[in-house]
Amino acid sequence: MLEMPGGDGESSAVNLADTESETWIRNLRSEGVDRERAVSRLHGFLVRVAAHEASRRRPTIPEAVHAELSDLSVQAASDAIMAITRKLDTFRGEARFTTWASKFAILELSTGLRRRIWRSRAVVSDDSIAERLADGTPSALDAMEGRELVAALTRAIETELTSHQRLVFRSAALEDVPIDVLAERTGSSRGAIYKTLHDARRRLRTSLMDQGYREGRTR
C-alpha cells in the first residue's frame, strides 16, 4: 500500500494489489537513475502498445499514412509518458499499472492517427441529409413510413438543434467524422463533443416520438 494525496489534500490509501505496479510507481516517483530507467522501460513498452494498435488499424488507414505509423507510434508513446507523469497521483491501483499506462498510449495513438488521416480532409456538412439517409439505410426504408421518418428526422435536425449540435450530429452521426477530429477542428474535447452529440440525439429522438414515432418506424 502506498499513500497518495487525495483531491482534498488529505492522504488516501491506494490499493496496489501487485508489487510490480508498486515498483513502477515508486521508481517513477523517484529521482535519478531509477526514474530514468523506469521511464525508458515504460516508453519502450508503450511504443509496442501504440505500434500494436497502429498495426491493428492498418487495414482501415489510407495507404498514404502507412509510412508514418512508426513515427506516430513513437510520438504517441512519448505523449503518453507525459500524460502518465502528470496523472501519476490519480493511479489508484485498481488495475495493473501497465494496463493503466497502456490506455494513455492507445488514446494518444488513436487521437494522433485520426487527426493525421483527416488532416487534408474538410469536414463538410451540407443539407442533403435525406439523400444520405436513404442511401445508407436498409431497403425497408424504401417503404412509405421510412421515407416519412427520414423527412421527419430531416425537419427535426433543422428545427430542433442548435447550429453547433447540427454540425456535430451531421458530421459524427451522418458523415462518420471521428469525434476527435471534430474536437480538434472546434477547439473542444472528445468528451464535450460527445456530450453535444448525445444531447442532439436525445432531442431528435424526443422530437420524433412527440410526432408519434415509437418502436420501429411507423406511427
Next chain:
Amino acid sequence: MKDPFFDRLLGTDDIDPGCEAGFAIMEQYAEAVLRGEDVALTYAGVLAHLRNCPDCREDTEGLLAALRDIEPPSDLG
C-alpha cells in the same frame, strides 16, 4: 425505435457516463473482460457508452487487443 440504423443514429442511454468517466475506468473494465467476468451489470454504464461512442469503442477494442497480445515488462531492473 429498435431499428439498428436509427438506433445507431439516435442511440442514447441515461446510464452513459460520457467519455471522461469511461476513460477513467477503462483499464478496470478491460481487465474484467480479460478475466472473463460478466461485465453486463458491473460495467453497464461503460457498455452503454461504448455502444454510442465510436471513438471510445475503437480505443477500448485496441486496449483489449494490446493486453491480449503484449506481455508487459516484468524485470524493472
